[in-house]
Amino acid sequence: MADILKPKNTNPRGIPEAPFIDKVENVIKNPDKDFESVMQMFQERLQQYKYMELSKQQQLKDLNIKIPDIEKNLDIINYIKEKKEEEEEDDEDEDEEGDGKVIETNYELNDTLYTKASIDVENLNSVYLWLGAEVMLEYPLDEAVELLNERLVKNNEQLTIIKEDLEFLKENITTMEVNTARLYNWDVERRKKLRPTS
Template identity: 85%
Template sequence: MSEILKPKKTNPRGIPEAPFIDKVETIIKNPDQDFENVIQSFQERLQQYKYMELSKQQQLADLNIKIPDIEKNLDIINYIKEKKAEEDDEEDEDNEDGKVIVTNYELNDTLYNKASIDVENLNSVYLWLGAEVMLEYPLDEAVELLNDRLKKNNDQLAIIKEDLEFLKENITTMEVNTARLYNWDVERRKKEKVTA
């Protein structure tokens, strides 16, 4: 009964491919004994796929928050580096405009504050690494770290999207299989009533 659910193929992350039942009679030899076990096995596999899909959707939602944050941080650091490069090129004592960046930053969801950033003396930034850890990085190292994280998160995003597509196909296959099993059992019972 559960032999039919043993994976013949898996995706690269080991998620088993759902079998497609062409003829129910090939997997249910003794309907009175086998049907309940087979239908239960198929429903369990379907629930496993749905649980995996839910987990992957949560991972996708997390990445859809992380990636824009990393991109925003990269943009800010690159802007600061551009301003510093302009400062080095100009060397004009009379030009005070480019030395300070005035910006608003978020303190809370609805609370912002104004900040003045002295670009000339800014050589490092602080980055949240997670688990309540913040470290100071020189600008170039911060860009390198954020680019590395951005690449890893984009790679992970592609993998999750691929897994979600694979899971959707297999959920559909298992739902079709389950419906075919139920319909087959209904027909079988009708025939038994007619012959009795």
């Protein structure tokens, strides 16, 4: 009986595949003794799947915030690099004012608050990046782009994996809900047949 939920297959992350009960009689040999424990095992597995699903949904939500942030940061740094390269090409026109040495921009302080900044492109050679856990480090522009591109690739790979896991969990939750419903209905029918007829 303990082998009922032993997975025959798992997904690449080791999440067990739910068995499908074709015939309840094949699973419960002794109804009076086994039904409650089998039902409890199936309900526990269903709850485990639902807990994993919640965890994966939170990871998905976090990635859906991180990925656009990384893309925004990459866009900004690439724009600065572009302006810097243009500035180096136009170095002969040093006497002209407002020839692209300074970028006037708005930037986000938090979700609802923006402020203005003047960026001296000519003297800007590095940026500061938040690495998480309240850590910020300074990186040269090229290294910052390289780091952000690596993170973007990893996060997109993780996003694909989480979406696969969520699809797998959704299918297995459905299977376990069907299984528990079948077990319950089978037991109701069994009990009706056991009732004495008057």
